[in-house]
Amino acid sequence: MNALEELAETLxxxxxxxxxxxxxxAYYVLNTESTYxxxxxxELSTLHSKxxxxxxxxxxxxxxxxxxxxxxxxxxxxxxxxxxPQDVETIExxxxxxxxxxxxxxxxxxxDGIGPDQLSFSKLLERVKNGGITEVIIATNPTVEGxxxxxxxxxxxxxxxxxxxxxxxxxxxxGDLEYADRLTLARSFRGRIRL
Amino acid sequence: MNALEELAETLxxxxxxxxxxxxxxAYYVLNTESTYxxxxxxELSTLHSKxxxxxxxxxxxxxxxxxxxxxxxxxxxxxxxxxxPQDVETIExxxxxxxxxxxxxxxxxxxDGIGPDQLSFSKLLERVKNGGITEVIIATNPTVEGxxxxxxxxxxxxxxxxxxxxxxxxxxxxGDLEYADRLTLARSFRGRIRL
Numbered sequence: 001m002n003a004l005e006e007l008a009e010t011l012x013x014x015x016x017x018x019x020x021x022x023x024x025x026a027y028y029v030l031n032t033e034s035t036y037x038x039x040x041x042x043e044l045s046t047l048h049s050k051x052x053x054x055x056x057x058x059x060x061x062x063x064x065x066x067x068x069x070x071x072x073x074x075x076x077x078x079x080x081x082x083x084x085p086q087d088v089e090t091i092e093x094x095x096x097x098x099x100x101x102x103x104x105x106x107x108x109x110x111x112d113g114i115g116p117d118q119l120s121f122s123k124l125l126e127r128v129k130n131g132g133i134t135e136v137i138i139a140t141n142p143t144v145e146g147x148x149x150x151x152x153x154x155x156x157x158x159x160x161x162x163x164x165x166x167x168x169x170x171x172x173x174x175g176d177l178e179y180a181d182r183l184t185l186a187r188s189f190r191g192r193i194r195l
Numbered sequence: 196m197n198a199l200e201e202l203a204e205t206l207x208x209x210x211x212x213x214x215x216x217x218x219x220x221a222y223y224v225l226n227t228e229s230t231y232x233x234x235x236x237x238e239l240s241t242l243h244s245k246x247x248x249x250x251x252x253x254x255x256x257x258x259x260x261x262x263x264x265x266x267x268x269x270x271x272x273x274x275x276x277x278x279x280p281q282d283v284e285t286i287e288x289x290x291x292x293x294x295x296x297x298x299x300x301x302x303x304x305x306x307d308g309i310g311p312d313q314l315s316f317s318k319l320l321e322r323v324k325n326g327g328i329t330e331v332i333i334a335t336n337p338t339v340e341g342x343x344x345x346x347x348x349x350x351x352x353x354x355x356x357x358x359x360x361x362x363x364x365x366x367x368x369x370g371d372l373e374y375a376d377r378l379t380l381a382r383s384f385r386g387r388i389r390l
Contacts, residue, residue: 002257003245007238013231015223021211026242027281028210030255034243036208043202045236047221048229050198060225062197086222 004030053085056127058103058120060085068092068101075099079127080137081153083107083146091139099137102127107145108152119149121156128160135163142169142187199225248280251322253298253315255280263287263296270294272329276319276348278302278336286334294332297322302340303347314344316351323355330358337364337382 001009004026012022029037053059054066061067068074068088078099082088088101104119128136138153140146150166157164170188171180180188196204199221207217224232248254249261256262263269263283273294277283283296299314323331333348335341345361352359365383366375375383 003238003242004255007235007242010231010235010238014220016216016219023281023284024211025209027279029239030242030246031279036205037239037242040202040205041236041240043198043205044224044232044239047198047202047225047232051225060199084222084226086218089218 053103057088057101058085058105058123059088059101077132077134078137079124079133079135080139081124082139083141083149087139097137099135104140104149107140107143107149109145109148116152121153124153125156125160128157128162133162135165138164138166142167248298252283252296253280253300253318254283254296272327273332274319274322274328274330275332275334277334278341278344282334292332294330299335299344302335302338302344304340304343311347316348319348320351320355323352323357328357330360333359333361337362 007029008019008022008026011017011025012019014022017025029040050062051060052062052064054061054064054069056065056069059066059068063070075098079102080091080097080099081102081104082091083104083106085103088103091097091101102120102124104121104124106114106119108114108116108119124136127133136153136157138150140149140153154164168191169184170191171177171184177185202224203214203217203221206212206220207214209217212220224235245257246255247257247259249256249259249264251260251264254261254263258265270293274297275286275292275294276297276299277286278299278301280298283298286292286296297315297319299316299319301309301314303309303311303314319331322328331348331352333345335344335348349359363386364379365386366372366379372380
């Protein structure tokens with residue numbers, strides 16, 4: 001296996017990149033000026049040392065605490081709980097939410113051997129108890145595991161007296177009833193809003 | 196822009212990778228053990244020094260001459276002319292051809308300012324004149340530029356007396372007449388084979 005095939009092999013381990021696209025990408029890199037490969041190589045090799053997890057919320061950041069936790073202009077009485085660090089960026093991009101975040105680092109999934117102890121629930125409880133939090137918004141994915149995790153969160157947060165809410169689940173905007181699956185449709189009925 | 200966004204930005208310059216997939220890939224790399232990023236970085240940074248062009252045929256190789264040019268079991272009287280180095284691998288994968296190759300490095304394309312002088316025609320002529328070549332198979336793409344280049348090749352090879360052929364163009368195997376474009380259909384009529 002030569003260097004080109006090795007690169008293609010390594011690239012094919014990326015999600016959504018098959019053997020054929022990986023080969024195409026490897027050839028592209030080889031056909032492009034070598035500065036591109038050097039830049040990419042440099043960014044990849046320093047990524048893990050540059051990007052750390054915020055000790056407060058668990059989001060990816062270059063500085064600790066992150067720019068959200070250290071920003072006094074954010075609404076500091078609301079915490080939005082998400083599964084993964086990348087979910088923070090997704091919600092930030094919507095410009096709809098201006099409070100703080102808390103990254104669980106996953107969801108409760110007994111089949112994968114992930115119980116509450118592997119996730120940052122205790123840190124969340126600590127944050128809620130310590131400082132003027134009035135609402136926790138649960139933004140776990142609308143999946144079986146996400147629902148289980150939301151239920152668990154609701155239970156452990158009950159004692160703190162904080163308001164707990166969950167993101168609405170239903171028909172996606174611009175979607176079509178015809179293409180909605182049964183479960184989504186069921187949820188949109190149960191969560192219907194009186195006009 | 197932090198290190199994660201910079202990596203996503205660099206990845207999005209790859210063909211077929213949009214802003215969104217690039218971000219997803221960057222997060223994947225960050226979420227995976229750092230050895231993966233190091234391996235990929237290392238392979239990228241050494242790629243251009245490890246992979247060179249064969250001085251004989253122009254294919255990508257780690258050794259010069261390449262494993263095809265230096266293989267005495269290949270049919271050394273036939274040369275298959277292709278546009279790009281990666282075309283060699285594509286043809287090799289078909290296990291249909293057992294001769295030598297010649298990489299032009301592109302096609303004649305006046306609009307892009309690429310004339311015969313920028314491509315390795317003279318080296319091909321030299322190879323044909325020097326050593327026992329009886330047939331040249333033109334495997335440029337069935338495009339306007341590929342056709343122009345094939346025509347030009349046919350003209351300059353005429354004086355050498357070597358047999359010149361071109362890969363058949365027509366309906367792809369497993370395809371459907373209904374989805375064939377007009378030009379492909381026209382070619383398959385003109386190139387029809389008497390049974």
